[in-house]
Every structure is written in structure tokens, then in C-alpha cells.
Amino acid sequence: MTKNNLRALSIRAGLAAKSSLLTRGGRDKLKALPMSRSASLQREHWFELLKGLNDKIAEVDDWLKQQAKANQRVTLLQTHPGIGLLTSLGLAHMLDPVSRFSNSRKVTAYLGLEPMESSSGEKRRMLSISKAGSRLLRYLIIEAAHTAVKYDAELKRFYMRLPRSKGKHKAIVAVGRKLLVRSYIMLRDGIDYEEFLRRGVEAWPARY
Numbered sequence: 001m002t003k004n005n006l007r008a009l010s011i012r013a014g015l016a017a018k019s020s021l022l023t024r025g026g027r028d029k030l031k032a033l034p035m036s037r038s039a040s041l042q043r044e045h046w047f048e049l050l051k052g053l054n055d056k057i058a059e060v061d062d063w064l065k066q067q068a069k070a071n072q073r074v075t076l077l078q079t080h081p082g083i084g085l086l087t088s089l090g091l092a093h094m095l096d097p098v099s100r101f102s103n104s105r106k107v108t109a110y111l112g113l114e115p116m117e118s119s120s121g122e123k124r125r126m127l128s129i130s131k132a133g134s135r136l137l138r139y140l141i142i143e144a145a146h147t148a149v150k151y152d153a154e155l156k157r158f159y160m161r162l163p164r165s166k167g168k169h170k171a172i173v174a175v176g177r178k179l180l181v182r183s184y185i186m187l188r189d190g191i192d193y194e195e196f197l198r199r200g201v202e203a204w205p206a207r208y
Contacts, residue, residue: 002050006030009043064089077183079193082148087140091183094137098188104181111138113177138176141183145176155179 013033020026027047035043068074068085073096077088094111101107108114112132131138149159155175162171186196 002046002053006043006046006050009035009039009046013039061085073187076186076190076192080148080179080182080186080196081151081193082144082146082179083183084144087144090134090137090140091180092187094134095184095187098184101184101188104184107184108177108180111141111180113138113141113173113180141180142173142176145172145179148179149175 010030010033013030013035015029015033030043031047064085068078068089071089071092073092074088077083077091078085083091095101095107101110105114110133112134145155149156149172155178158178159171159175162174182196186192191199
């Protein structure tokens with residue numbers, strides 16, 4: 001909200017570089033813009049509030065990093081490209097204990113990434129995902145998928161093979177589902193990303 005208000009002030013003052021506004025150079029440009037007294041006070045207020053929020057975020061982030069170092073499951077998940085601090089913490093704690101999931105389909109259904117099915121006679125049609133479970137963790141895993149496709153060769157090939165007609169969003173959701181399954185396997189077997197690739201366990205049938 002604070003960032004949006006600063007962007008609105010910059011646009012009204014004639015600075016349209018929204019994407020670079022909150023970089024150091026962008027902030028300097030915004031601070032140098034001539035504004036009315038009321039707009040100038042708003043600008044100072046929003047910058048002061050933003051600094052306070054950033055300081056609090058940094059404080060929490062440092063605390064989370066310290067907690068993560070002591071958690072073997074979290075550090076194990078972070079060996080996979082794309083899975084960062086928040087995603088690894090969310091997965092490790094939300095899926096614990098991982099033994100309660102008998103297979104990967106149970107995990108994807110638990111997080112709402114399992115496609116819903118519509119059957120009529122002999123016709124079987126897959127619909128959108130159910131979106132059950134944690135909305136936050138689902139968001140984190142899909143965001144992680146954006147990075148994972150850049151650095152994991154197999155996920156990139158999978159993403160590129162998906163029909164473009166389905167749209168990029170559905171394609172990245174499908175990658176997120178595979179990333180969730182990988183995370184489940186890594187936690188279940190206690191293996192890191194390198195060992196996961198070496199074993200090729202992703203190819204195992206879910207019933208195994």
C-alpha cells in the first residue's frame with residue numbers, strides 16, 4: 001500500500017518510471033520532484049513509513065534465517081533451485097509429518113494443486129485446480145516455479161512441452177505441482193537436490 005501511494009505521487013508529479021521508483025536512483029528522483037506542500041508532506045510520510053516497514057521486514061528475515069539454519073528439512077529443500085527461505089519453511093512445516101501422505105497425489109490434493117475432473121459417460125475432462133489448502137503456500141510454490149524453470153533442465157523441458165494454448169499461468173502451475181512433488185519426495189526420503197537427480201526418483205509411479 002505504501003509503495004502504491006508513492007507511485008501515485010510520482011505519476012501525479014510527472015515521474016512515470018514505476019518499475020524503478022523504489023530503487024535508490026528512483027527514490028532520489030522522486031525526492032527531487034517539485035511538489036505542493038501537502039504532496040511533499042505525503043511523500044515524506046510514505047518514505048518514513050516505508051523505511052520503518054523495511055527495517056521490520058529485515059529484522060524478521062534475519063530471525064527466520066537463523067531458525068532455518070537449525071532445521072535440516074528446511075536446508076535440504078533449499079538445495080533445489082527456486083526454493084528459497086519462505087518456501088522451504090512453509091513446505092517443511094505445512095507438510096510435517098510427511099509420513100501421513102501415502103503418495104504424491106495426496107500432497108498435491110492437500111495443497112489444492114490437484115486438477116479437478118469432470119466425467120460424463122466415457123468422456124473425462126480435467127478442469128482447473130481445486131485451490132484447497134493453504135493459499136499462501138500455494139502462492140509460494142508457484143512463485144518458486146518461475147525460478148526453478150530457469151535453472152532446472154528437466155523442469156524447463158517440461159514447461160516448454162506444455163501446450164501454449166493453455167496459457168503461461170496454467171503451465172507454471174503445472175510446474176509448481178511438479179516442484180511440490182519433488183519437495184515431498186526429498187522430505188520423505190531425506191535427500192537433497194543432487195541426490196534426487198542422481199536417483200531419478202521423480203519417475204517412480206505414485207503408487208510405489
